Amino acid sequence: MRRKLAAGNWKMNGTKASLAEVAALIAAHPSPKSEVLLCPPATLVAAMATAAAGKIAVGGQDCHMKASGAHTGDIAAEMLADCGASHVILGHSERRADHGESSDMVCAKAAAARAAGLVAVICVGETEAQRDAGETLALVGAQLAGSVPDGATAANTVIAYEPVWAIGTGRTPTLEQIAEVHDFLRAELVARFGTEGEGMRLLYGGSVKPSNATEIFATSNVDGALVGGASLKAADFGAILSALDAA
Ligand code: PGA
Numbered sequence: 001m002r003r004k005l006a007a008g009n010w011k012m013n014g015t016k017a018s019l020a021e022v023a024a025l026i027a028a029h030p031s032p033k034s035e036v037l038l039c040p041p042a043t044l045v046a047a048m049a050t051a052a053a054g055k056i057a058v059g060g061q062d063c064h065m066k067a068s069g070a071h072t073g074d075i076a077a078e079m080l081a082d083c084g085a086s087h088v089i090l091g092h093s094e095r096r097a098d099h100g101e102s103s104d105m106v107c108a109k110a111a112a113a114r115a116a117g118l119v120a121v122i123c124v125g126e127t128e129a130q131r132d133a134g135e136t137l138a139l140v141g142a143q144l145a146g147s148v149p150d151g152a153t154a155a156n157t158v159i160a161y162e163p164v165w166a167i168g169t170g171r172t173p174t175l176e177q178i179a180e181v182h183d184f185l186r187a188e189l190v191a192r193f194g195t196e197g198e199g200m201r202l203l204y205g206g207s208v209k210p211s212n213a214t215e216i217f218a219t220s221n222v223d224g225a226l227v228g229g230a231s232l233k234a235a236d237f238g239a240i241l242s243a244l245d246a247a
Contacts, residue, residue: 004034004217005158005201005224006241007121008231009061009089014040019051024234025241026055033245034224037121038231039089042075049084059087059121062095065108067115077109077116087119089226091147093164103146111149114156121158121226122147123205124185128165136163137184144188154199159185160226166206168228175219178204182221210239217247 010018022038029036039059040048049058064074080088090113091106110120124143126136140161148157161181166172173181182202189197204216205226216222224244230236 002154002199002201002223004244004247005037005203006032006034006237006244007037007059007087007089007158007160007203007224007226008039008237009092009205009226009228010038010040010044010232011061011094011228012041013232014044016044016047018232019044019047021232021234021237022048022051022056025238026052028234028238029241030055032241034241036241037087039087039121042080045080045085046083052084057086058084059089059118060085061089061092063088063090063109063113063116063118065105065112067112077113077118081116081118085118087121087158088113089121089123089160091123091143093123093125093162093167097164103143106147107149110147110152110157114149114152119156119158120152121160121203123160123162123226125162125164125167125206128163131163131165136181140181140185141188144185145192148192152193152200153196154201158201158203159189160203160205161185162205162226168207170207172207172212172216175215178216178222179220182219186221208240210236210243213240213243214247217244 036056060080063077113120124140201223203226208225
């Protein structure tokens, strides 16, 4: 009942020339079973939305919590929607670490995203020290509770579990560790949101690549992936999409 979602996060990578990868991805996967989302830097959202021509969804990587105003350098959710975005990643660990984003701020941004008609892809995940201290479930539970606004629905909210120590490192949790966190997050979502929580997609993120995608996608309560490095090349992201379609 939950449609699988392959999401790519280009982070601070890509110029207009990179849009060739989008064309290649669409050409190689003209009608995937899974939903496909790419989140380029803000400078490329409009051009990517044009290049995607509705064949894949395009998203931002952050938005401001306010609708407009004196916030130099920031981007409002409505502006992303205005240039063709349908989604926005919020609370990525790099934003939480580099820009001091708290769960309260992520929650306010998610509310702003909803008001602009965007789907919020809300990220949670523990550091290695927190995992070693046995704090993983308490930490991701607190991030989830604090970052997802009341009234969130399966249609406007996606959750991504991204262990900080697995991002860009080539290291991944064991499948048992992924299942433990995803099953926990599902139970928390159902307890708070009922059937809407049952319907929210739960993505795994952190060093997903073609070689490990199939086993990750076979894991309990994994409805897709949020892919960083491997989303930059159509061949790699396409292989991950094929693994998801086959799951
Ligand atoms: P990675 O990044 O796939 O390069 O590990 C994932 C993410 O940060 O979304």
